[in-house]
Amino acid sequence: MRVLAAMSGGVDSSVAASRALEAGHEVIGVHLALSKDAQQTRESARGCCSLEDSADARRVCDKLGIPFYVWDFSDRFKEEVIDDFVDSYERGETPNPCLRCNEKIKFAALLERGIALGFDAVATGHYAVIDDDGYLRRSPDDKKDQSYVLGVLTKHELDHCLFPVGDTEKPLIREEAARHGFSTASKPDSYDICFIPDGNTQAFLGRSIGMRPGMIVDTSGAELKEHDGAWNYTIGQRKGLDIKTPTHDGRPRYVTDIDAATGTVTVGTREDLAVTTIRADRLKQLHPAMTGEFECDVQVRAHGSVVPCTARVGESEMTLELHEPLSGVARGQAAVLYLPTDDELGDIVLGSGTIIATA
Known part of the structure; x- marks a missing residue:
């Protein structure tokens, strides 16, 4: 098969590309540029898709002897991931941008272009398994299982996916990468939101949405405190509420509901969650x-x-x-x-x- 290896610049996608090549496929490495202004280095942040990651992916492809390309999906990423993230918070939701990126960019958009160019499948470093009947399964590595973020794919997309590392535990993947001499072998896993490299989600949302004052109330409707924007809060949040009035029984408060239309944030007990x-x-x-x-x-x-x-x-x-x-x-x-x-x-x-x- 002709396979597009989605190269994030991490150890998992490095070994995935290697295994796809060893399986006899014709493999082309592709790194997705998701920002017009990617960071030069990640420094303290551990996001993904930076220029440093692109360079790491290129080095792996050079070592494997396969072509490497960078595809610019930044416009689509802004529209379908970043804008969706902001819009969701404006609606009082708590979105998962990495899940949406998998759904809209790393599979839908990449596969759409790949099929148009004559490729048969996309190979990624996700930890999940596709069984002999074509169904998606959890990875045997419980700590790294990523089947949850792949559950938003369509069956058509899944039919064109390969997860070469999904049946192997992460420590063994690092050992395999080291044997190949990949510079990514000891590279830390990414976990930050890539378009918020400093990790300050509230500041990002504040710049994107702006101040929209509202009220924090308890489950009886009693007003407790004014806030600057409902986007500051998520369901289940306990820290950062800064409510001066204590509860009658001294128990901590949690955010139990968000009404973005009225700007009302409701807090209650843990049981109310x-x-x-x-x-x-x-x-x-x-x-x-x-x-x-x-x-x-x-x-x-x-x-x-x-x-x-x-x-x-x-x-x-x-x-x-x-x-x-x-x-x-x-x-x-x-x-x-x-x-x-x-x-x-x-x-x-x-x-x-x-x-x-x-x-």
Whole structure:
């Protein structure tokens, strides 16, 4: 096959490209330029897609003897990831920009161009497995499993994906990279939002949205404090509320609801964060079992927060009745459904939806 290796400049994509080449594929390395003004170096931030990362990716491709290109997706990235991130906060949601980048850029946009140029598949360094039936599974490395952020793909996109490192634990990937002499072998993992390299999300949102004063209230509606903008807060937040009036019982307060239209931020107890029902739209079906009513597991964050549920899937929305309550579930997050299995491979990803309401 002709394979596009998406080269982030990290160790995982380096080994993914190497393994795709060893498997006999014709491999071309591509680094995605997602900013018109990429950082020269990451310095203290550990984001991705900087000029330093591009140089690291090029060195790996040179060592492998494969062509390397940089594709400029910065305009599309701004529109579909950065602008979406800001718009979501304006609506009182808590988006996951890395998940949206996977959905809109690293697979949809890259694959669209790749297929137009005659490529058969995109290979990435994600930790997930595609089984013999073409279904997405969890990685055996529980600590690095990235099937959650891949649950937003379409079946068409998944059919053109390769995850060469998904069946291997991370320490072994680093050892393999070192054997190849890749400079990325000991490179730290990225975790910052790449378009907020200093990590100050509130400052970024303040510049993007501006001051929109509103009120923090308790669950009875009593006004506690004025704020500068609802975008400063997320569901489940405890720190940084700076409310001078203590609760009558001394218990800490948490953000339990955000009404962006009125600028009202509601705070309550930890118990008020408990969610037993989730509604989601923007459905993506990756397995035929994701239809009608069925039992499955649901995950609402990239790491952890997995509980069994009863799912009822319609044409455009699904409702999940959780068998155990989850805490701090926010609108804008993805609800990814899994079918637990007893075989040696990980749980099957059924599909996903974007959370629009909880109760």
